[in-house]
Amino acid sequence: MSVAPMIAPSILSADFANLAAESAAVGPGRTAGDPGADWLHVDVMDAHFVPNLTLGLPVVESLLKATDIPLDCHLMIEDPGIWAPPYAEAGAYNVTFHAEATDDPTAVARDIRAAGAKAGLSIKPNTPLEPYLEILRDFDTLLVMSVEPGFGGQSFIAEVLEKVRTIRKVVDSGALNLIVEIDGGINADTIEQAAEAGVDCFVAGSAVYGATDPGKAVAGLRAQAAAARAHVH
Numbered sequence: 001m002s003v004a005p006m007i008a009p010s011i012l013s014a015d016f017a018n019l020a021a022e023s024a025a026v027g028p029g030r031t032a033g034d035p036g037a038d039w040l041h042v043d044v045m046d047a048h049f050v051p052n053l054t055l056g057l058p059v060v061e062s063l064l065k066a067t068d069i070p071l072d073c074h075l076m077i078e079d080p081g082i083w084a085p086p087y088a089e090a091g092a093y094n095v096t097f098h099a100e101a102t103d104d105p106t107a108v109a110r111d112i113r114a115a116g117a118k119a120g121l122s123i124k125p126n127t128p129l130e131p132y133l134e135i136l137r138d139f140d141t142l143l144v145m146s147v148e149p150g151f152g153g154q155s156f157i158a159e160v161l162e163k164v165r166t167i168r169k170v171v172d173s174g175a176l177n178l179i180v181e182i183d184g185g186i187n188a189d190t191i192e193q194a195a196e197a198g199v200d201c202f203v204a205g206s207a208v209y210g211a212t213d214p215g216k217a218v219a220g221l222r223a224q225a226a227a228a229r230a231h232v233h
């Protein structure tokens with residue numbers, strides 16, 4: 001059963017010197033009739049798992065004090081078994097790590113949950129879904145990457161929607177209770193096809209923080225996703 005479309009603005013495209021104001025810009029009360037961002041997506045990159053370096057736990061700890069929007073931490077890092085649980089302990093709502101970064105995703109998920117957060121598994125565009133279907137019962141979210149992780153502002157890879165369609169069927173059959181999330185190249189031109197394929201939660205960086213009014217962009221993306229989903233179901 002899918003949830004109402006959720007929007008998770010990625011602060012990768014925000015002004016890192018003004019994260020409190022940037023999170024408030026997508027928070028509740030910005031656009032009439034829209035609840036604002038459901039989650040704030042925080043891209044943690046270590047310059048090893050991906051060729052880019054962003055922010056880490058100290059920034060997340062500060063952000064937690066600056067906003068009430070649940071933090072959706074996407075760890076694009078090596079050794080998530082060591083580094084992921086502290087994000088949960090700090091108070092992140094959801095902690096997602098990459099399937100490609102560990103030999104034991106189930107153990108990492110268990111430690112994240114034990115530390116008090118929801119656990120998410122992410123797969124890169126070329127990583128197949130099938131090897132992970134059996135372990136997804138140990139996760140709360142599946143984050144399907146629709147660009148190569150590392151940078152914002154890339155073009156949407158529509159081929160990954162086949163994986164979304166597959167997992168949507170599994171979730172709708174009642175076999176799994178999972179939020180299906182997509183990340184990369186989501187904007188007004190691509191969100192409808194992702195919604196039609198069965199995505200629940202849409203990460204959007206440049207489409208939100210590149211807009212003149214980020215709150216309005218969140219509302220617009222949500223309305224498009226809701227309309228596209230209503231069209232299919």
Ligand SMILES: O=C(CO)[C@@H](O)[C@H](O)COP(=O)(O)O
Nearest residue numbers: 012149150152153185205206
């Ligand atoms: O994880 C990543 C990039 O690796 C994303 O969260 C980007 O931040 C999305 O940016 P846009 O493609 O929406 O601009």
